[in-house]
Amino acid sequence: MKLLLILPKSERGYWGKVSKSGKAGFVRLNLPTIAALTPNEWDVEILDNRVRPVDYAAKPDLVGVTGFTSEIPSAYEIADNWRRAGVTVVMGGVHVSAMPDEALAHADSVVIGEAELVWAGLLDDFKRGELKKKYKADRLCGMEGMVIPRRDLLDRPMFSGFYTMQATRGCPFNCDYCAVTAFFGKEFRVRPVADVIDEIKGFGAKEFFFMDDNIVGRAKYAKELFTELIPLKVTWGSQASVTMAKDPELLRLYAASGGKYAFIGLESLSQKNLDRMHKSWNSAKGFKEAIEKIHDAGINIIGSFVFGLDDDDPTVFKTTLDFIMETKLDAAQFHILTPLPGTVTYGVLEKEGRIIDRDWAKYHTGEVVFQPKGMTVEELQAGYHWIFRETYTIGSILKRSLRSRRGLIYRIAANLSYRKKALKMPKAGGNQGSPDLL
Ligand code: SF4
Missing domain, CATH: 3.40.50 (Rossmann fold)
Known part of the structure; x- marks a missing residue:
């Protein structure tokens, strides 16, 4: 069959x-x-x-x-x-x-x-x-003895990032707009370290990406995993929470095991916004110090920011860009708040009658589909395009990338790749909200 x-x-x-x-x-x-x-x-x-x-x-x-x-x-x-x-x-x-x-x-x-x-x-x-x-499914599945994905059925040359892995599922946090906990449940599950190492050895590649939502979600497990990765002499990246900056040993092992970069959801520089989205464990005040510590450990940071939260007004874009430049974030990704079905944010915005567009194709976090509180729909859309373009000017790329010689080539290459996307975004007053141009 x-x-x-x-x-x-x-x-x-x-x-x-x-x-x-x-x-x-x-x-x-x-x-x-x-x-x-x-x-x-x-x-x-x-x-x-x-x-x-x-x-x-x-x-x-x-x-x-x-x-x-x-x-x-x-x-x-x-x-x-x-x-x-x-x-x-x-x-x-x-x-x-x-x-x-x-x-x-x-x-x-x-x-x-x-x-x-x-x-x-x-x-x-x-x-x-x-x-x-x-x-x-009437419960969450255990992660012991998980099957090895059939990568042999994929056409390898068709993917720029072919080797991806999963060591954990879910996230110990529960941010309102995120679908991770809604789908994977509140329980943070981990695979036996030996299974993960066997799978990595099996595909034989020296570079891969952990698709995990928060690879450091359980510090003890992450340390065990990173320790076992060291002898493999691989390089890798993943998503992680900024909380890892509080644990020097975790940072050391992340870098020593080949962890070159981390996608970190900083999300907002407004503590009010962070508190409202149940992300109080992210401390806006502590971001600068945390970024410094992660950088000092030799780990590049791709920071993620969400715009359109209730405490955001049109100044949020410039404030965020200044922060990115000051902290010399290695790269940044931006998202417009998007009420994904199943999330708390969806329920709240639905109840408040603020969802203005139900074309699911627009729910890719780059188009406004809800009525923001502190600015107009047009201001939010234009601000999103503006910060993307400004973050990836050649001047901005050089200023941030030259923060250290370590990993310089990697940083420049990553930024140039983001720049390609940024250059396709409409300029202020241009063809706003037309991602079909891409
Ligand atoms: S920390 Fe990240 S993955 Fe975890 S719930 Fe929040 S947004 Fe989702």
Whole structure:
């Protein structure tokens, strides 16, 4: 029997696009993991629609489609096409788990939550012709003995970041706008260190990315993992929380094990904003000192900021840019607050009647889909484009990158890559809010 698993492309937005050379970014592990959970009797194919078109003339027995919220309109279109061709479609993932009834208008069946616990049962039911509409994982899956994702089913040259890993799931925090805890639960789960090391040894690459939402979410575990990584002489990056700056040993091991960079969600320089989004453990006052400590340990920081929070007014963009320059952040990513279904932010903005656009394709954190409090929709959109462009001028790149000779080439290369995106953003007074230009 033939199973075709499809990752859709995002029609709008600034991230996840295919480069001029035809490569997608990081490999996502969701479909290779589903493939690994599928019994051998199935012939499984993974199709990443970002790099390959869908061939509706093929005759799979079953199609599985997933996607983030901004990709879901594409995912629904793909699902509709397959169903018109008479093929049964199953959908799952973060968005589908939050909006299962919406997804059921496009699929024969949906998986709610992590697929590990229900996938084999779903396939059995399908074979017997007894597929149910909903398969809901009734608990979180354990991380011992997890399957190794079927990377062999992916076309390696089509990805710029082929080797990605997962050591933990979830995050010990619960920020209002984040879908991580909504999907993965409040429990921070970790894989046995030996399993992680075996998987890394298995793919034999010297450079990879941990897809974890917060690799330092449990300091004791992170230290054990980093200690075991040292002999492998690899380089890696991940997402991490700024709290790691408080633990010198954790910083030392992060760097010593090859941790070259960390994506850190600083999110806002307003403590009021941080408190409101239940991110009080992020202390705006402590950011500068924390950044210094992380830099001193030899770790580059890609800081992430969210705009449009209730305490933000139009001055937030200039204040944030000044902070980035003063602290010589190695790079920064910016996001417009986006009420992703399933999150607390979605519930709050929905209740307050502030969601103004429900085109999921715009939910890629680069377009305004809600009514902000402290500025107009246009000011928020224009400010987002402005700070992106200003952060990645050649002058700004040099000033920040030259903070130290260590890792200079890496920093310049990363900044030039962000600059390519920034240059495609509309200038003030230009074609605002037209990501289709990208
Ligand atoms: S710290 Fe990051 S991953 Fe964790 S809940 Fe907050 S935004 Fe999400």
